[in-house]
Amino acid sequence: MGSGISVVLKAQTLGTLWGFPITNSLVMTWGVMTLLIGLAFFFSRSLKLVPGKLQAGIEYVIEFVLDYMADTLESEELARRFFPLVATIFLFIALVNELEFFPGVDSIGFLHLGSVTPLLRTPTTDLNFTLALAFISFFTIEITGIAMLGFSKHASKYVNVKSLTGFFVGLIEFISNLGRLISFSFRLFGNIFAGEVMVLVAGYFLPYFLPAPLMGFEMFVGFIQALVFAMLTLFFIKLAIMDPAEAH
């Protein structure tokens, strides 16, 4: 407490492996990956034709999401094709965010030059993670648009020389599409990072009362942010596959 609040904007490097930096957010990403894949593995082994309560619940959620995606994309085939991507974005971000306040995260680490370097850092508070997801989402959206409409038709959304208004609309569309990279990555990063800082500050001022309810609220925010990222990806895919004339 005497040393004040220490807020580090970027993930700290724990060491290097063949010149590759191993950051604490990368370590936690691997941990979450192992957990998620392990859960999926054990779940797949217990799958039965006559489901138990857990399996029935998961199947219900999957079918609900598939139906929602089919309604949004107006195609069951497209919904099945994009379901793994959208669901993985949601599950990965949600699990990462829900483990944000898990004991050990951001609290156990190495003492280095008088300050603690945490072993684990929530990946969504590292811009590399959120930006990587934003790139994946961005390229999926653009490639889907090209694959469904054809390159020239898709490009006509951005380059329109038929009229001055059309040209500016295309330019704005192009800039707003590029802006998605920033909005996708910074929205997630900002929300989760700000939440951590808020809990940290609250712990500094009212250590016995405020952090716990705020942590609960931040877990809710983490869930919502995962949902927002996944749903925006879905909606932008829908916009990408729409005919330019229809889209405007």
Add this chain to the structure above:
Amino acid sequence: MNALFSAFGVDWRLLLAQTVNFGVVLVALWYFLYKPVMQVLEKRRSIVTQGVEDAKRAAEKLAGADEAAAKRVVEAETEAEEIVKTARTAASLDRSRMLAEAEERSAQIVTDADLRAAELAERVRRESEKDVARLALLAASKLMKERHE
């Protein structure tokens, strides 16, 4: 821009690593979660569809069986009526035959009785004639005896 990237610790190697991490999770979840669940859902859907089709076929079969049973009942009733009719005809024929036989037998009995009666009358007549002849002889002999005396 470099200062901004540096402040946030953006490093293309870490970006690439996180992209690969996401790819690994996507593939693993697809293999261990989405694909098996989809297969189970598809299998269950096909079983339910098959069940509905089977039930429909069974209902059709049942309706067919009812129809066949009704047809068989109608056939059996017709057959039974035919048998009863045949039996009645046969019984009627038997009765007529028996009546005719009885009538024939009674006629035969009557004829036999008439013949026997005629025979008896003839015999009685013949015996009476003998008696009359004997009495006539006796009277004649008695008359002749009285004349002689």
